[in-house]
Amino acid sequence: MKINSPLEAYKFLPATNCGECGEPTCMAFAAHLIDRSHKLTDCTPILEPKFKKKYEELDALLAPEIREIVIGVGEKVAKIGGDDVLYRHKLTFFNQTQYAYDVWDTMDEKDLVERVNYIQDFKKFYVGNFLTVDMVAIRCTSNDPKKFGAAVKKVVETTDLPLILCSFNPEVLKAGLEASKDRNPLLYAANKDNWKEVAELALEYDVPVTLFAPNDLDLLKSMAKTFAAMGTEKLVLDPGTFPTGKQLKQTFTNFVKVRRAGIDGDRDIAYPIMAVPFTAWMAHDDPVSASYWETVVASVFTIKYGDIMILHSTEPYAMLPELHIRDTIYTDPRKPVTVDPAMYKVGEPTADSPVLVTTNFALTYYTVESDLASNKIDCFLWAIDTDGIGVEAAVAGGQLTAAKIKKGIEESGFDLKKDTTHNTIILPGLCARLQGDMEDESGANVMVGPADSGRLPGWLEKNWPPQKK
Amino acid sequence: MTKKMKLSQLSDMLQDLDVESLEGVTIEGDIELNITGGGGLNPALAYALGSEISQISLHMANIGRMLGFPAEQLFASAFGMGEMPQPQALPTSPKIQELLASKFEVSKVDNWKNPIQEVTLGATSGDGGSRKNTVTIGGENALPYYFDAEMPHRNYVTMDVFDMPIGMAKSVKGNYEDVINDPAEWAKKVVREFNADMVTIHLISTDPLINDTSAKEAAKVVEDVLQAVDVPIVIGGSGNPEKDPEVLEKAAEVAEGERVLLASASLNLDYARIAKAAMDYGHVVLSWTQLEINAQKELNRKLMKQCNVPRDRIIMDPTTAALGYGLDYAYTNMERIRLAGLMGDDELTFPMSSGTTNAWGAREAWMVSSPLKQDSDWGPREYRGPIWEIVTGLALSLAGNDMFMMMHPTSVQVLKEITQTLYGSIESEEIDITNWIGAEV
Numbered sequence: 021m022k023i024n025s026p027l028e029a030y031k032f033l034p035a036t037n038c039g040e041c042g043e044p045t046c047m048a049f050a051a052h053l054i055d056r057s058h059k060l061t062d063c064t065p066i067l068e069p070k071f072k073k074k075y076e077e078l079d080a081l082l083a084p085e086i087r088e089i090v091i092g093v094g095e096k097v098a099k100i101g102g103d104d105v106l107y108r109h110k111l112t113f114f115n116q117t118q119y120a121y122d123v124w125d126t127m128d129e130k131d132l133v134e135r136v137n138y139i140q141d142f143k144k145f146y147v148g149n150f151l152t153v154d155m156v157a158i159r160c161t162s163n164d165p166k167k168f169g170a171a172v173k174k175v176v177e178t179t180d181l182p183l184i185l186c187s188f189n190p191e192v193l194k195a196g197l198e199a200s201k202d203r204n205p206l207l208y209a210a211n212k213d214n215w216k217e218v219a220e221l222a223l224e225y226d227v228p229v230t231l232f233a234p235n236d237l238d239l240l241k242s243m244a245k246t247f248a249a250m251g252t253e254k255l256v257l258d259p260g261t262f263p264t265g266k267q268l269k270q271t272f273t274n275f276v277k278v279r280r281a282g283i284d285g286d287r288d289i290a291y292p293i294m295a296v297p298f299t300a301w302m303a304h305d306d307p308v309s310a311s312y313w314e315t316v317v318a319s320v321f322t323i324k325y326g327d328i329m330i331l332h333s334t335e336p337y338a339m340l341p342e343l344h345i346r347d348t349i350y351t352d353p354r355k356p357v358t359v360d361p362a363m364y365k366v367g368e369p370t371a372d373s374p375v376l377v378t379t380n381f382a383l384t385y386y387t388v389e390s391d392l393a394s395n396k397i398d399c400f401l402w403a404i405d406t407d408g409i410g411v412e413a414a415v416a417g418g419q420l421t422a423a424k425i426k427k428g429i430e431e432s433g434f435d436l437k438k439d440t441t442h443n444t445i446i447l448p449g450l451c452a453r454l455q456g457d458m459e460d461e462s463g464a465n466v467m468v469g470p471a472d473s474g475r476l477p478g479w480l481e482k483n484w485p486p487q488k489k
Numbered sequence: 490m491t492k493k494m495k496l497s498q499l500s501d502m503l504q505d506l507d508v509e510s511l512e513g514v515t516i517e518g519d520i521e522l523n524i525t526g527g528g529g530l531n532p533a534l535a536y537a538l539g540s541e542i543s544q545i546s547l548h549m550a551n552i553g554r555m556l557g558f559p560a561e562q563l564f565a566s567a568f569g570m571g572e573m574p575q576p577q578a579l580p581t582s583p584k585i586q587e588l589l590a591s592k593f594e595v596s597k598v599d600n601w602k603n604p605i606q607e608v609t610l611g612a613t614s615g616d617g618g619s620r621k622n623t624v625t626i627g628g629e630n631a632l633p634y635y636f637d638a639e640m641p642h643r644n645y646v647t648m649d650v651f652d653m654p655i656g657m658a659k660s661v662k663g664n665y666e667d668v669i670n671d672p673a674e675w676a677k678k679v680v681r682e683f684n685a686d687m688v689t690i691h692l693i694s695t696d697p698l699i700n701d702t703s704a705k706e707a708a709k710v711v712e713d714v715l716q717a718v719d720v721p722i723v724i725g726g727s728g729n730p731e732k733d734p735e736v737l738e739k740a741a742e743v744a745e746g747e748r749v750l751l752a753s754a755s756l757n758l759d760y761a762r763i764a765k766a767a768m769d770y771g772h773v774v775l776s777w778t779q780l781e782i783n784a785q786k787e788l789n790r791k792l793m794k795q796c797n798v799p800r801d802r803i804i805m806d807p808t809t810a811a812l813g814y815g816l817d818y819a820y821t822n823m824e825r826i827r828l829a830g831l832m833g834d835d836e837l838t839f840p841m842s843s844g845t846t847n848a849w850g851a852r853e854a855w856m857v858s859s860p861l862k863q864d865s866d867w868g869p870r871e872y873r874g875p876i877w878e879i880v881t882g883l884a885l886s887l888a889g890n891d892m893f894m895m896m897h898p899t900s901v902q903v904l905k906e907i908t909q910t911l912y913g914s915i916e917s918e919e920i921d922i923t924n925w926i927g928a929e930v
Contacts, residue, residue: 109821142865146813159926186926234922237593245589265917268910273636281595288591299922301930312876316907319880323887332930336868340853341880344813348884351817383814394861409779410815412850413808416728417779418757453698472852474860
């Protein structure tokens with residue numbers, strides 16, 4: 021965006037402090053516009069005709085540097101781009117990288133449906149939510165429009181996920197569009213040979229389109245400029261993903277250059293970037309090596325400016341790290357690291373229920389909590405104040421000590437002797453070395469649980485209730 | 490097309506033809522339409538021409554809209570129309586026959602002016618040690634692998650060796666079962682078979698809560714490892730803040746002149762004692778803090794000002810959290826440290842080291858399957874573990890980390906491959922991706 025202080029945004033607001041946006045003052049609202057946690061349309065008064073000019077001016081100033089492109093329709097719609105910074109700590113990255121996994125039109129129909137279902141059903145629980153993948157890319161390997169159209173139709177029937185139609189043959193793309201025209205798919209791709217025809221398709225069907233110019237940023241920019249002049253800015257840029265050696269280094273350089281130019285204000289190239297880690301499969305024959313290398317390339321370009329990518333491996337050992345590295349990079353760095361240090365109830369604990377200790381590092385806490393809750397274990401869970409550091413590191417760094425745990429327990433007002441029948445505390449396995457100190461400090465029975473809370477259900481089954489000494 | 494043509498001439502040219510529309514007509518360049526004597530025009534031609542002119546005006550209006558001008562309002566007021574159709578409803582678009590020429594340009598970052606300190610580990614016989622080679626890290630003038638400035642040194646990997654058998658993920662353990670009771674053999678194995686650039690000997694048995702091995706005994710293990718391998722080494726304590734200074738002091742003494750990395754000085758132990766040991770016996774100090782850029786500044790400052798450690802003897806470990814377990818903080822912490830260093834913060838211009846082995850603490854790396862029933866199948870853990878360590882390290886390499894402490898041979902191999910590819914030292918056959926869509930995989 022073109023402004024960076026709330027004061028600059030405030031000048032355009034009605035300054036009535038009406039509160040309709042949910043903020044007490046226009047200045048507070050302006051601050052949220054700058055950190056992009058509110059939209060300008062949340063201010064209902066500025067939408068009135070008399071403020072039209074101010075609205076339009078401010079809206080233009082607030083527009084993100086990198087255009088935001090929408091693919092698909094309905095609930096599963098995918099948004100890409102929309103970024104304003106080169107480093108996540110400067111604000112946050114918006115619209116996480118969209119992962120599209122491929123199918124191809126020479127696949128057996130049954131295999132195709134099975135693969136699409138696998139892609140759309142894949143999920144991994146993480147800090148209160150499920151991580152999932154986003155899109156299906158349909159590759160034309162037959163070069164037959166009819167065959168491609170049929171494959172697209174089958175995918176459309178099977179899933180609501182947004183689609184990427186992949187071919188360099190305009191007739192094939194047209195057949196794909198006919199089969200998915202209500203789904204706002206992304207076209208892949210226009211290149212130096214077919215760009216006129218593909219541009220016409222993109223305009224006729226009003227869909228976003230990828231521009232493919234392998235290792236030629238002049239051509240990429242020319243195409244982007246040309247498409248914009250022809251009437252569409254719904255563009256995605258693919259500077260080519262070369263999978264190995266110096267070519268891969270050059271690819272990395274191209275990604276950094278394109279994004280830097282866009283953030284620096286070159287509107288002609290300020291579009292989302294596509295990576296195609298799929299090409300790792302053109303460099304490796306062995307599927308495990310190919311999967312590994314594809315995951316590595318995907319990780320590099322999830323971190324460095326890929327907004328959307330096409331992948332092939334659906335092995336969990338590829339998808340799980342991909343999902344997690346994306347979450348890593350797109351997590352808002354401004355969100356709190358910690359939960360409040362306190363005693364939490366999981367389920368409906370009674371005086372017979374176990375009492376467990378963990379840290380107030382949000383990730384640790386939520387992991388332990390979900391392991392307990394999803395296994396329907398009623399218990400008390402103490403989040404000890406370790407300055408938001410996990411168990412192992414906090415023991416090493418002195419943020420988790422017997423004295424700290426005792427203090428946490430005392431401050432919560434919970435009395436082990438009175439409020440439980442067992443006067444027992446269960447420590448995380450990773451702080452086993454605190455057991456002796458803990459017994460001395462608290463006078464309670466101290467048990468050492470497993471090193472990973474995923475094993476708590478089994479451990480409790482064996483060790484709870486504690487045997488009377 | 491700069492030639493001017495009067496409408497009557499056009500009409501004359503086409504008068505014998507039964508024209509219904511002007512298909513394929515594109516008008517480029519400067520346009521001047523001089524319409525006179527409309528009365529004498531062939532009605533079909535007039536209609537067709539009118540249609541074409543209206544189309545052009547729509548294209549022009551569309552361009553006007555793209556430039557931010559509310560063209561639809563102009564139309565509305567000119568013709569008393571209500572709402573204009575949406576722009577995408579325009580029947581056609583400007584036809585462009587050739588790509589608009591354009592040159593891509595981007596500037597280099599101009600405020601990365603401060604180079605990162607170069608630090609050398611290991612000393613050869615010429616420098617009073619017995620290592621066959623040394624390892625130098627740091628010296629960057631830009632973020633890693635960026636085109637703004639050549640990266641002077643590649644990333645290096647030091648592999649973990651422990652002075653006693655420890656609990657390990659199954660897929661890690663399989664590689665070390667034959668050497669688990671012999672740190673010297675273990676060290677040889679990681680160098681010879683797994684291509685480790687360096688070896689880290691962790692003296693964990695010295696922890697009073699584990700074996701309470703004496704500093705003197707532990708120092709013997711260090712001597713054994715120095716005998717067994719000729720690469721530079723890192724010496725790690727047990728993490729016990731009371732015992733570590735004594736252990737590292739003794740180890741530093743027996744390794745005199747070898748320019749090892751002492752791991753580590755931190756704010757919660759007697760860092761001055763470790764710094765002094767490094768100074769007295771010619772070593773480098775690892776300055777370890779926990780995900781806190783200000784603590785890192787403080788410790789570095791104390792090492793330099795209070796303990797007089799020279800700048801070329803400090804490496805930082807700002808802490809590595811595993812993928813899915815705080816890597817977002819670790820990544821951003823390192824990236825901020827590196828950017829601050831490049832932009833001139835003298836307290837942060839040091840090369841960095843990552844305890845990438847921490848990735849094995851992630852349950853995704855070692856558990857047989859997900860503890861949660863709702864999850865999709867996690868697949869075989871022997872493939873999940875190494876990639877967890879790779880992606881953890883890779884992310885930090887992009888944040889500026891120079892040296893990696895690692896555990897699994899496959900992880901080491903792949904991490905070296907990708908970091909050296911981005912560094913630019915890996916040659917490989919060129920691959921033509923022009924038609925990747927049709928690739929048989």
